[in-house]
Amino acid sequence: MDFLMFPLEKNSNSPLYEQLYKFIKDAIVQGNIKEGDKLPSKRKLADYLDLSQTTIELSYSQLLAEGYINSEPRRGYFVQNIEELALIEIEDSQIVKEEKTPSYHLDFSPGRIDEDSFPFTLWRKYARDLVHEENKELLQLGHPQGDYILRQQISSYLYQSRGVKSTPEQIILGSGTEQIMPLLIRLLGNEAVYGYENPGYPLSHHLFLEHEEKSVPVRVDDEGLVVQELENTNATVMYVTPSHQFPTGSVMSASRRSQLLAWAYQHEKRYIIEDDYDSEFRYTGKPIPSLQGMDQNDRVIYLSTFSKSLMPSLRIAYAVLPKPLIKQYKAKYYYYSATVPRMDQYILAKFMEDGHFGKHLNKMRKIYKRKLEIITKSLLEYEPAVTLSGEQAGMHLLLTIHTQKKEEELVALAQQANIQIYGLNKYITFPIEETLPKLVLGFGGLEFSNISTTIHELMKAIKIKHS
Ligand SMILES: Cc1ncc(COP(=O)(O)O)c(C=O)c1O
Structure with a gap:
């Protein structure tokens, strides 16, 4: 191979050694230099190309490290059999460049949440107290459903504020609604057909449309989900945001709520996924109790998050699974560790325990x-x-x-x-x-x-x- 063909670009962003390394590598991959061929010595090639020996040294080292050539003492560098190498060539054009998030005025x-009223001092105090040798146990993995202390706090908070009936044993934690939803889908199995709100939460669309033939959009009006339309579909599981429909903001009326529960009771294995994501914030009238609180037959999977009430970056959400499902969950997913860091779980649990969350x-x-x-x-x-x-x-x-x-x-x-x-x-x-x-x-x-x-x-x- 003629090394003089090396198209050296002195003003390129890529360093000279990298250009040379790539040139030789491509020649090997394309078969222009064959297995067993000897490469010129570093000194000779440096003279020939008018480059420093260090540049040649760096290129050869890279080729050596990647196994394109080997070095035989006192004999020089030889091209290796590249068929033995697992060649994974990634074209630059295939690499998805990271998009800059545009910043808006x-x-x-x-x-988005209000940034100015977050209780930084308190949160810092709990974090400081917790990161301590005394709590070294927290370095180990905790309970797969999330630590009991936090599930206990969530359970009593949900009962008092949302009328949700649960025991800590029924609660699973996940790092966001978006983590828990795919898990629920796997738990509910292949036979489930999902109804989802249209318009609705983009994550639900994204998830359910992955299996388009197993999902149906259901219309929403100013009383929330149009349950009558759901009744005309073959859906078996309905994902809803009754407290504050996302994104129309409508609140599901009492009659629609009982209609929806009645729909679920008509057949075994029908479930409602109630996403109560921002129910903490209701400005007019009395808080509307959750669907889960009204449910008498274990058909509502209650789902909520701390993304609105505390911060979206905390990545802590939770689901309350009906008793039959928690049994299945324990059997199927016990080997999956909790996805929420334990330290964060404890900070939050203590914050709640001391009444600061309320x-x-x-x-x-x-x-x-x-x-x-x-x-x-x-x-x-x-x-x-x-x-x-x-x-x-x-x-x-x-x-x-x-x-x-x-x-x-x-x-x-x-x-x-x-x-x-x-x-x-x-x-x-x-x-x-x-x-x-x-x-x-x-x-x-x-x-x-x-x-x-x-x-x-x-x-x-x-x-x-x-x-
Ligand atoms: C309908 C709905 N559910 C849940 C969430 C929260 O999702 P996550 O817990 O993944 O932050 C949001 C967004 O904040 C939402 O709009």
């Missing part, structure tokens, strides 16, 4: 309620061009825009003004009837001091004028 994404929720409820009031007041100035819905609970609401423009146009206009906001269409899998454009306005992460300016900026960006 204003962000109405529904997953206090934090009360504080946050007031904060989000206040944010919502400012938003509502600011938006009032744009009525009737905009109407609000889904604002009784949670940290997002739905904004209907009375305009000729399409939803995508509005989202694009907002983006041009460096504002992140999603349209309802993003949450729809199967087209539903044409309606006015709707924007999902997450307000959890908005800064208190400038919420009204934020709303005015959004309205200006999407070209909605004061009334």
